[in-house]
Amino acid sequence: MVLGGMRGMTALVWLGSAVDPDEGIRFRGMTIPDCQKKLPGAFPGGEPLPEGILWLLLTGKIPNKEQVDSLSQELRSRAKIPDYAFKAIDALPVSAHPMTQFTTGVMALQVESEFQKAYEGGIPKARYWEPTYEDTLNLIARLPGIAAYIYRRKYKDGKIIPLDDSLDYGANYAHMLGFENPEMLEFMRLYISIHSDHEGGNVSSHTAHLVASPLSDPYLAFAAALNGLAGPLHGLANQEVLRWIRSIVAEFGTPNISTEQLSEYIHKTLNSGQVIPGYGHGVLRKTDPRYTCQREFALKHLPNDPYFQLVSKIKEVVPPILTKLGKVKNPWPNVDAHSGVLLNYYGLTEENYYTILFGVSRAVGVGPQLIWDRALGMPLERPKSVTLEKLEQLCAK
Numbered sequence: 001m002v003l004g005g006m007r008g009m010t011a012l013v014w015l016g017s018a019v020d021p022d023e024g025i026r027f028r029g030m031t032i033p034d035c036q037k038k039l040p041g042a043f044p045g046g047e048p049l050p051e052g053i054l055w056l057l058l059t060g061k062i063p064n065k066e067q068v069d070s071l072s073q074e075l076r077s078r079a080k081i082p083d084y085a086f087k088a089i090d091a092l093p094v095s096a097h098p099m100t101q102f103t104t105g106v107m108a109l110q111v112e113s114e115f116q117k118a119y120e121g122g123i124p125k126a127r128y129w130e131p132t133y134e135d136t137l138n139l140i141a142r143l144p145g146i147a148a149y150i151y152r153r154k155y156k157d158g159k160i161i162p163l164d165d166s167l168d169y170g171a172n173y174a175h176m177l178g179f180e181n182p183e184m185l186e187f188m189r190l191y192i193s194i195h196s197d198h199e200g201g202n203v204s205s206h207t208a209h210l211v212a213s214p215l216s217d218p219y220l221a222f223a224a225a226l227n228g229l230a231g232p233l234h235g236l237a238n239q240e241v242l243r244w245i246r247s248i249v250a251e252f253g254t255p256n257i258s259t260e261q262l263s264e265y266i267h268k269t270l271n272s273g274q275v276i277p278g279y280g281h282g283v284l285r286k287t288d289p290r291y292t293c294q295r296e297f298a299l300k301h302l303p304n305d306p307y308f309q310l311v312s313k314i315k316e317v318v319p320p321i322l323t324k325l326g327k328v329k330n331p332w333p334n335v336d337a338h339s340g341v342l343l344n345y346y347g348l349t350e351e352n353y354y355t356i357l358f359g360v361s362r363a364v365g366v367g368p369q370l371i372w373d374r375a376l377g378m379p380l381e382r383p384k385s386v387t388l389e390k391l392e393q394l395c396a397k
């Protein structure tokens with residue numbers, strides 16, 4: 001475990017969610033289909049609103065529509081972004097990766113940290129959670145505005161699209177990016193909800209918890225989490241998946257390829273020493289239910305999209321090939337294997353932006369835990385390490 005990335009080592013308490021290797025994620029005990037059934041949507045039968053997931057993760061209770069609407073309103077009222085945050089992003093070249101711009105924007109938001117002010121003012125430990133709550137809600141409220149600014153700056157005309165007071169969190173983010181198609185708005189609600197939390201051990205959540213443990217405020221902790229999310233084996237995998245799918249299409253000149261052609265390309269990728277992005281997982285041992293619900297969304301709304309059909313074919317061809325390698329513990333698709341083709345279908349084609357969407361979503365899961373960390377008086381996290389010599393001695397015993 002010490003040498004193997006701590007796989008399988010139980011080392012953290014995480015209130016919001018837990019991942020079962022076979023079944024996948026449960027948010028406060030609820031599977032994704034449970035959430036789709038029981039959490040309020042924008043309309044009857046609609047996908048769960050991210051505000052509902054946030055309420056559930058924070059309180060452990062299922063909110064009703066009125067409560068979720070009041071949280072939407074609360075987040076809108078906190079969404080104003082100070083001008084210097086945009087200026088901090090503007091100091092970077094437009095060519096900077098969106099995740100670099102995003103972390104910079106989050107760090108600029110830290111200037112307004114309520115926790116930092118309260119700590120400097122001598123707030124007692126028992127009340128740490130209160131400014132942490134304020135920071136967390138402010139951060140979650142402001143992330144879509146920062147994230148949309150980066151998209152408009154890098155890929156569009158640079159003009160800010162203001163928040164729409166009539167829209168919920170997910171729909172508003174899509175709107176500020178420049179999308180109005182109701183199906184895309186609905187996909188954004190689903191996207192943010194399912195990417196929000198994945199228990200505490202994943203790189204971004206664990207990083208946020210670790211960095212917050214010496215009482216760094218939620219902005220500092222979340223910026224650190226984003227830097228972990230930006231790694232290709234974690235959140236950047238969604239970018240890598242669409243890039244890889246595009247490379248298949250470029251190789252054969254069409255997404256309508258045979259199983260043999262696809263198999264040949266998969267082997268080519270593996271033989272060049274690369275991983276197949278979107279496949280495998282540190283905990284899951286079956287198909288990620290976050291993949292499955294995106295597939296169901298695609299079957300409902302874009303069954304004939306050639307890229308969706310290619311993703312379906314990849315799901316048939318990759319697992320047996322990875323299994324044959326003999327070392328891959330989970331040959332099945334994860335969340336990132338599917339999101340790109342849906343975004344691409346609705347016009348969000350710039351794959352280098354995709355990890356920002358994951359980042360906005362992850363704040364909805366990490367934020368509640370940071371509040372609970374302070375409410376429960378969680379200590380500074382400081383595990384023990386060993387030298388290699390000591391480890392060899394221990395193993396020899």
Ligand code: NMX
Pocket residue numbers: 007232233234235237274275276277278279280281282283322327328329330334335336
């Ligand atoms: N393609 C090729 N080889 C793989 C893959 C894959 N998709 N997944 C695992 N392996 C290899 C892995 O590189 C390792 O090889 P080696 O011993 O030569 O270093 C071996 O199989 C054993 O790895 P596992 O124990 O199965 O996986 P681990 O828990 O170490 O890593 C991932 C999990 C997710 C990092 C790994 O499966 C991977 O690199 N997947 C592709 C990238 C990806 O989709 N990441 C997104 C994960 C979800 N997210 O959003 O964060």
Ligand code: MLT
Pocket residue numbers: 197198201202203204234282283334335
């Ligand atoms: C996540 O959502 O964080 C990923 O699936 C990675 C993980 O759980 O380790």
